[in-house]
Amino acid sequence: MSADGMDEMELGESRSHHTAVLAVEATALPEDQRPEPGPIAVLPQPSQRFVDAVESAGGTVEPLSGRTRGVIWLSNTQAADFPAVLHAHPGIGWVQLPWAGVDAFADVLATEDRPGLIWTSAKGAYAQPVAEHALVLSLALLRVIPKRVRARSWATEQEGRSLYGLDVVIVGAGGIAIELMRLLEPFGVRVTIVRRSASPVEGAVRTVTADRLTEVLPSADLVVVAAALTGGTRHLFGAEQFAAMKDTSYLVNIARGGLVDTDALLAALRSGTIAGAGIDVTDPEPLPDGHPLWDEPNVIITPHQADTPEMTAPLLAERIRLNVRAFLDDGRFVGVVDPAAGY
Numbered sequence: 001m002s003a004d005g006m007d008e009m010e011l012g013e014s015r016s017h018h019t020a021v022l023a024v025e026a027t028a029l030p031e032d033q034r035p036e037p038g039p040i041a042v043l044p045q046p047s048q049r050f051v052d053a054v055e056s057a058g059g060t061v062e063p064l065s066g067r068t069r070g071v072i073w074l075s076n077t078q079a080a081d082f083p084a085v086l087h088a089h090p091g092i093g094w095v096q097l098p099w100a101g102v103d104a105f106a107d108v109l110a111t112e113d114r115p116g117l118i119w120t121s122a123k124g125a126y127a128q129p130v131a132e133h134a135l136v137l138s139l140a141l142l143r144v145i146p147k148r149v150r151a152r153s154w155a156t157e158q159e160g161r162s163l164y165g166l167d168v169v170i171v172g173a174g175g176i177a178i179e180l181m182r183l184l185e186p187f188g189v190r191v192t193i194v195r196r197s198a199s200p201v202e203g204a205v206r207t208v209t210a211d212r213l214t215e216v217l218p219s220a221d222l223v224v225v226a227a228a229l230t231g232g233t234r235h236l237f238g239a240e241q242f243a244a245m246k247d248t249s250y251l252v253n254i255a256r257g258g259l260v261d262t263d264a265l266l267a268a269l270r271s272g273t274i275a276g277a278g279i280d281v282t283d284p285e286p287l288p289d290g291h292p293l294w295d296e297p298n299v300i301i302t303p304h305q306a307d308t309p310e311m312t313a314p315l316l317a318e319r320i321r322l323n324v325r326a327f328l329d330d331g332r333f334v335g336v337v338d339p340a341a342g343y
Helices: 004-008 048-056 079-088 103-111 127-142 145-150 175-187 210-219 239-244 262-271 309-330
Strands: 026-028 040-043 070-073 094-096 118-120 167-171 190-195 206-209 222-225 250-253 276-279 299-301 332-334
Touching: 026 309, 040 048, 048 309, 070 079, 070 309, 079 103, 094 309, 118 332, 127 145, 127 175, 127 222, 127 250, 127 276, 127 299, 127 309, 145 299, 167 175, 167 210, 175 190, 190 210, 206 210, 210 239, 239 262, 262 276, 309 332
Parallel strands: 040 070, 070 094, 094 118, 167 190, 167 222, 190 206, 222 250, 250 276, 276 299
Antiparallel strands: 026 332
């Protein structure tokens, strides 16, 4: 997923067959807590696709002004420009952010957590393409594809494992995790969910809280990171967690690079503490040319493209349409962000 790609979402009609997965339940706001409806600005650069989504739900799109009551902000890379917009236009009561993760907006969320301002994100909307990418990375690692694509001669050693019947730990319980469990069903895997709450997740054999992560890692054949990046989850995976994993297990990260300590990951790979990793996100990001992770033979690195603009544009448009309807009418917002929690 490329943040810059958000500005390229006006690509004409998408050929994507993904549908909007609303794994995040709508939050019904009482009438006295709903933002004042009014004109909506699409920023920082308007996109006809999203203007159409607003208007199809009965909304009115206007340039930013004192009349503006809602904002659809389409860029992560220009997140630093957004606080000035809010400060200059205190009548804004609803903000739609472009991605599932809102870590780029952490500072403004913390400083602008005020009554009457509702934040929504795309969490849950992009679950299908991202879960699909997680499955691709998982299968490729198990079938030693990193080694195969580098080979220049016919291998005689028999290698590779089947996904069927393995133990899978998924860190996170949002839309991506739920969709990934659906994709994994035909493989008969045993899924453990790690999340903030111990409330059971349908389809998982067990659900544990994040403080028990190291307890469930020793039995895992595959670990998929699909959690939000917050102050409390940064470097959730470090030396201790990798040491708890089997030397035959694999790590897949399709969430945020900061959830994994890059130095600890590199050390675990070099020492054989884990068998390999598939990462769509890195820390730092972009991963610099010449970084030692590029040379690790058991690593697949994809450039944060688990979901591309072609995939996400229609999904975000649907999220916008639903939330414009909530903004103007029923107050049932989807993907409401908790500024205190950071997602």
